Amino acid sequence: MPPKVAKRKISKKTPQKSRVRMAPSQRRELILAGAIDYFAELGFTGKTRELSERLGITQPLLYRYFPSKQVLMEEVFEIIFLDSWQKEWDALLENSSIPLKKRLVTFYQQYFEDSFSRRWIRVYLYSGLAGTGMNQKYLKMIRQRLIDPVCMALRALCSDDKNWGPISDDEREFVWVLHGSFFAYATRKYIFNHETKINFEGYLTRSIENFLDGAKANYPKLRSVKTSS
Amino acid sequence: MPPKVAKRKISKKTPQKSRVRMAPSQRRELILAGAIDYFAELGFTGKTRELSERLGITQPLLYRYFPSKQVLMEEVFEIIFLDSWQKEWDALLENSSIPLKKRLVTFYQQYFEDSFSRRWIRVYLYSGLAGTGMNQKYLKMIRQRLIDPVCMALRALCSDDKNWGPISDDEREFVWVLHGSFFAYATRKYIFNHETKINFEGYLTRSIENFLDGAKANYPKLRSVKTSS
DNA sequence: AGTTCTAATTATCAATAGATTAATTAAGCT
């Protein structure tokens, strides 16, 4: 093994890259924003050199703001997940003065813009495949803030009985069918690039209508269903 | 740049790895089977060394049977996709002497075993995220062999009118809702490790029942829907 | 038991990519 002599060339005058000097917090935000786009497309195979190039900065600069690629990606995921729920939605979904159909249509119109978007879906799936624990947290949140409230609304819609007891997993799965079908739609669109020439508005409304029509007849049956393996 | 002299150490006696000598075709199959499992878990970031270790062979041996990792993975994907449709299903789905509900229940029971399995779902998503064109082919097949036949069955179920003309994308999306909700269920289970304590059989039946109940009321409306952007 | 064929192994190569370091440069505030 040859002895390693650290020899560093002293540059005299070299062509300089145009340089923008930013406040650290600002630069950090910029990097994060770029990283979200980049990792949404490339996933874990994304390269720090390529990311820095897209950002118009040098690669070592990334390490001034983030100790490692791993940490950077983790922050990206966290942002994606935290940004995925608007606080107003809680009130909207539980507002029984609005017909459930209208609540759901309004909610999903917005949800498709924010969360069932290209960036979000891709990061979400990358994160799931990689086995980060983040998706669990997200699923739990969806259950608490979307699934369960809709279950309660369905109970109110389909039955006068006030004493159902705790929400069962069977009820939850009933509602997951609706949510899942939209998730699948977004996945087809953004992961598999499946194009359909439909009026999205109409599709959304019809899906929800159809779901609710079915629920009126079938949701009450879940009242007496015993959960077993 | 120092001249590179290819110097190879001549081993005299070295501890040998136990070696099994197999017929090429047999070894090939073995590698492929292992690769399916391996790449289903790890995706494109899977390493040839780790794969070979799992297989109990040395890494260079992979290259005796496959010219590159890329080619090996492509074969894996092709097998996964080709294996995902049983020929009997075509006849089953179009067999109008069986009630549609029963056809669908039977179909999805089997489909969940073969295609909405852990291995399949993961490879399918890896493939989609990586942007291989394979998913398109698969989606097209699903449309032809599942979506469209179900559309025709729904027409027969919900209306006496025999002159609907060609199937519209709105009708297809109506059916995709059902298929998509099952896809999403499998994704939740195998990608996000979401556990639910439900009776799967009952879940499947209820979902299909609910879908058909809704369809009876709402599918006929698609007859006159004009598709627009 | 030796010969031969070739499956499988051992030993590397070469390229990539995460991460670090030191010196230098220049943006923009006071």
Next chain:
DNA sequence: AGCTTAATTAATCTATTGATAATTAGAACT
């Protein structure tokens, strides 16, 4: 104008990993 420090330049380390060349040995055949 001077100072602070963000950012670049440039070089490099190190580990990983896809891929190849050279060597060894299993078993079928004579």
